[in-house]
Amino acid sequence: MNTVYNFSAGPAVLPKSVLEKAQSELVNYENSGMSVMELSHRSSLFETIIQGAETLLRELMNIPDNYKVLFLQGGASLQFTMVPLNLAQNRKALYINTGSWSKKAISEAKKLGNIEVEVIASSEDKNFSYIPEVRKEDIPQDAAYLHITTNNTIEGTTFYELPDAGNVPIIADMSSNILSVDYNVADFGLIYAGAQKNIGPAGLTVVIIKDELIGQVDVLSSMLDYSVHAKNGSMYNTPPTYGVYMAKLVFEWIKEHGGVQKMEELNKAKAAMLYNEIDHSTLFSSPVTPKDRSINNIPFVTGSDELDKKFNQEAVKEGFENIKGHRSVGGMRASLYNAFPKEGVEALIQFMKKFEAENGGNK
């Protein structure tokens, strides 16, 4: 087998050492005679795992004590409903529309019927190629929250600076750059993230929520109620136990490798190499405004659908997996999460140079 580099936007590449550790103890965890998948979620062995995962995440993200950490299911998509259902019934909820996932969050909030949804800024006018400016005076201070998507996985943009929302809590879908860009948790009311990019396998959702936002109203389902999950330490029902275990291993790996600041530094370096190649190319270009460019998801195009297709076909043959752009936008996209190795970026750049030389680029 040749080396494979997995540029998938999620589920995505995991650290090799984490996978090897999971493999080594898959059948017999800590000499218990059982797999982690077979452990009762009420057993002391699993309680140590879930508490360990929480402790590590608190440490890595410097989560203040007045925030709860919840391990849930349903992905960001279920949070699109849970956030307004818990925080904004019969109130105003503000959204910044920065791409496909923001749009879904907005449309799910509207579906609930009793939320006054207001989109206060959007970059849809230019294909979501930038992050719109928001001034504090544009933010009604009676709103329940301001929702942003910190990193737009499909469009490749990132909020590096948060809007000044005054007293309105900022709610962030951080699915694609949690633990990869070093945000200050205290700046948010609630952060949520599907695990399948920088945390672990799909099927686990992390929610970090400020205590004062919990339990404000009645929620029509226990499973959709943050207060129920908070009260039960994420054990109201059986959590996705193996996902929590994998997340713990990934958190340990991040800690061993220097923490979130170090991750951001390494991710910036990987992304800079690729953006540099794109910006100096006569064939490839980035559709995104430079200052808002994501270090995690890097879309690029040749300007020709035919050449994009050819690139994608040849890339797969060379072991570059999942580099095809999202079906909604086309082109190419390199997702460079924490676990993506620098060598993969170097190999991609070599391949891009070769492709450019063979296909009309004159660098």
Added chain:
Amino acid sequence: MNTVYNFSAGPAVLPKSVLEKAQSELVNYENSGMSVMELSHRSSLFETIIQGAETLLRELMNIPDNYKVLFLQGGASLQFTMVPLNLAQNRKALYINTGSWSKKAISEAKKLGNIEVEVIASSEDKNFSYIPEVRKEDIPQDAAYLHITTNNTIEGTTFYELPDAGNVPIIADMSSNILSVDYNVADFGLIYAGAQKNIGPAGLTVVIIKDELIGQVDVLSSMLDYSVHAKNGSMYNTPPTYGVYMAKLVFEWIKEHGGVQKMEELNKAKAAMLYNEIDHSTLFSSPVTPKDRSINNIPFVTGSDELDKKFNQEAVKEGFENIKGHRSVGGMRASLYNAFPKEGVEALIQFMKKFEAENGGNK
């Protein structure tokens, strides 16, 4: 390490050969250079896995073509909300109350506010130690559905015969005996099951739903809408990919071992051995009416809290894990799912005999 027998009610024991296969390919699935956890859910490799899982489940349960199979998240607990939300808004929903999980299903349906919940039968009068009889004339034919819990994990009772509900579709929480007791899918309108007993790891939920029940009304969240998941082949959002993969391996194992009928036969034999021991004991007894006894979850007691505690303490030392009864009922409980080996039942019986001889039993 001594042999460990895991009597957990869920997450529960998985077939050893399945765990070994998962271990062997954890880092490198089918020579792809990637773990299953790293596969994009849109990749052909993962599509083969999820389609394979569905095909196998259809074959094992003989699922008619006019039923959809959905792989979802959130466990039975989220189904307690999804079922009434999709099927009974502004209508009457009937429930048979046979234990803790039925009660939760009932209380979640009531929470929605626009469901007329009617409990048409209950065994709460005798601590849920039997399955109540229901006559067809007790079932209002204008109801949206009749909900039952086919196997009561905590109380140890089972519906071996379904109520005759006329034209009212039967909805079943089959979490703890799906693929273990051979039901006829065509007798149900909808079946749901958390995976963590007879299917695979926690975090995956299987829903089998008759086409005509899908898409009847507007649902307030895409993630809670069966029609959205059905239309997208369980890929509306990222499914719990590794859970689906593990389920496929378990389905293959069941098929190799003779299918669901054979599983039921083996489970009956294992349960009969244990019930025989309990019924001939002067120390242990079963609280459950014989004809309704579960072959999957077998609660038993000594009649003394002190002896129960002693039994549970000594059992753990002998490698019998998770045999303590549910915290809500006490005593002991042996959960004997498909993957639980006959040798474990034999070992338990030997241990019970020894305990009885040492603690005042006079068999």
